[in-house]
Amino acid sequence: MSLKNYLILALLTITCLPSQAKDYRTSLFGIHSDGITLNTRSIQYAIDFISQNGGGRLVFNVGRYLTGSIHLKSNVTLHFEEGAVLLGSLNPWDYDKKVWTAIVFAHDQQNIGITGQGVIDGRGRYIARNIVDMIHKGLIKDLFRQDRPEAETRPVLAYIRNCENVNIKGVTMQNSSSWVQIYDQCKNVAIDSITVDSKAYWNNDGIDIVDCDGVTVTNSFIDSDDDGICLKSHDASKVCKNILVRNCTIRSSANGIKFGTASYGGFSNVKIYNVKIFDTYRSAVTLQAVDGGFVENVIVDSLKAYNTGNAIFLRIGERMKGRKGRMENVSISNMYVEVPATKPDAGYEYEGPIEDMPRNISPSDIVGMPDAIITNVTLKNIEIKMPGGGNPMFAKIGLDELDKVPEKPTFYPEFSMFDELPAWGLYIRHAKDIKVSNLTLSCEKKDYRTAIVTDDLHGATFEGIKVTQPGNSKNYIYTHKSTGIVTKK
Template sequence: MSLKKYVILLLFFISVFPAMAKDYRASLFGIYSDGVTLNTRSIQYAIDYIHANGGGRLVFFVGRYLTGSIHLKSNVTLHLEEGAVLVGSLNPWDYDRKVWTSLIFAHDQQQIAITGKGIIDGQGRYIARNIVDMIHKGLIKDAFRFDRPEAECRPVLVYFKSCENVKVTGVTLRNSSSWVQIYDQCRKVGLDSIVVDSKAYWNNDGIDIVDCDDVTITNSFIDSDDDGICLKSHDAGKVCQNIVVRNCTVRSSANGIKFGTASYGGFSNVKISNVKVYDTYRSAVTLAAVDGGFVENVWVDSVQAFNTGNAIFLRIGERIKGKKGRMENIHLSNMYVEVPATKPDAGYEYEGPTEDMPRNISPAGITGMPDALISNVTLKNIEIRYPGGGNPMFAKVGLDELDKVPENPEFYPEFSMFDELPAWGLYVRHVKDLKVEGLVLSCEKKDYRTAVVLDDVHGAAFTGTKVAKPDKREWIYSYKSTGVVKK
């Protein structure tokens, strides 16, 4: 065989069989599965050893493995067989803090993974309780806002920063005391077939993608008391981009899919498809640019949402004075949403805030600012079913009072941020180049409001709109708007 053919064959085997690295049983390193022995140093020694010897998998078999913070290294996989549970310690001093406090860290590493059908259990409500006790004793310094420790002080389950080629597959992540998993400025991240079951304490975001490039989230189930799948941009010089979310189911006492809560940099080239949302307190989909960053080139397709407080919320804000966001090229298609008359997450732990109730059901919203218009938005084949029954005694804003709707540029971006709105189906304000095709809105009970209200909208085409309502009023009202066409 010629040298050239030999090299080609060798490269083929390397590419097809990259996972031939050695497996190491956890017991080899004196790691105990009794749920009592603290294994932090033994697990870390095992990771360091495997990393230093060419990489491989640290395999955990059936049992409960108690640990504090561990740091994953390049070319090392934590593999949890079915029945294996990695259990977070209840002692706050067993955790490290590098910006965030975490059970599993990785910083500046490559080719790392967490795999298998096992469980990572943070014992969140109990570790949070112990942190509160330490704060009261003065041993931990914390702002302790809202009578709870700051999110960064409580252990998340996974915090990976500036890593490349990251894989998390098959595992269940349960009971974090803060955000569940954070991937921060990472490249080439693949999350597949994972389960997030985390309703143990406040701020339990299911998945947080922060300023990452090339991320896929597929075939996963997320049940969390805060935003389910959340994209953020913490760095004004970074962009969260090339993100794919596909074939996922989400339940949340906040938003199903949300990005832009922190929007200092930007979001670009995001594709979301075939997602189901249920029993969710806020919006099925929220996109926001409120900290001076931008949102561009987003495609959302085939989303079904049942018993969800709101369908769509798009928002430009100005939480940092003098820094307005930008949002353009947003495409939403093939969505079906049922909005209930009652609280969608009633009965779950850590429900959405009751102080927002009672109120009239809010419409889907696309809301820019007077000097920062959202541009080039397409809504295609979207059906939203509302309960109707709006009560004008709550806080009526009539069609002749649209200027009374507050701008609230500094507010946290949520669909209820404007209080009462004059539309029951779709409210559009400070927008240009809006295309709406095949919109279906239905209202079960009579509502004093108009179905669709446009305020400062320039260039809007409605094609094939169907509005089913108990009265015969005109379904759309335009104010300070130009170029509005109905076909």
């Protein structure tokens, strides 16, 4: 089934439900809004009752509703009116764990939702502090790497697993102690007009979509410490497919839109339209196949990124020996990016780490491996403004020594992983069938590096390239061990 048909089916299924649903006020079930009374059992009773009686909405009026873990059931929507806040408990023992720890769980359910103009507040920094205390006392067993609990130990706001027809609309999700919301192996998920404000602790991915089929993320604002919208494939037998991201604004102390850090299965038929990214530490767009899975049929169109550490990072790796990834059929067009000389997320509460330094500002990258090349990538109508000012004293890689750029197939993939690179605008390595047209590259200060460098690139067209830099801008491209390279005005 095509992405269009999936979206129509999801929209029809989800939008038909509320007209048939009955509203139940929280007061009917003795759920208190004083911010003090722990309501976990009464909220769960209400959810079970509504599900068993034909479905409907559990409506939260203005107030503060304290809870531990609750489990959504089929045909039930949690609806938060403006001024209603669902507060996560600060007691670690008030939470269940089913792979992840969460405030709102849903497993193997259908026709569920979280809607309204209210807030889910995880109070992340405080619950994380209390979990750390329990770890120190030996009451919670945890690897406790980097002096913080594992992401699975800290409550996410919502963990939705193997569910169908999921509607998330209008709500604000804030202050998670871990990933904010996870949709894992779900079908027909519509996320619309939500706000994510989660800078309370580490690993605060804004939205994680894992091995799902048919997901839309539209008209939403995401401000998170970690990746803004993150697609993952945790199961080698699954594919994350038929995904649409449209009309969203993202700020992150990691990547704006990223998929493939966990890429055991694959990603197919992903479309990203009209996205704005700002004050983001890493890449505006990162696509990766580093765990043996594949990335195919991806369209990114009309993306603007301001004050962002990198524009584009495409990568094949081999973090699991013997499992090489595959990446093909990627189109990125109508893109505008401004990369600063300084740290883009400086001043935010949890900044991205200072790593791989000192180094010059990295170019956009398309980097495969010698035996796993990236194929059929189109870059069209793209403008990238760089700061320039490259310093050759930072482990300079000259054009006559490109073999010194390390492969690093098993490293955690980020655009800075190669340390120093020989280009300031675009670096392409181990790829074929690349089409670049109407690319504008400019740098503010003179840079000793060449604008575009290719290494082991076979079959490529560069047309309508404009390079502006102090000094010589005529020799904008250098090719190494490459064949079939065509440049046109």
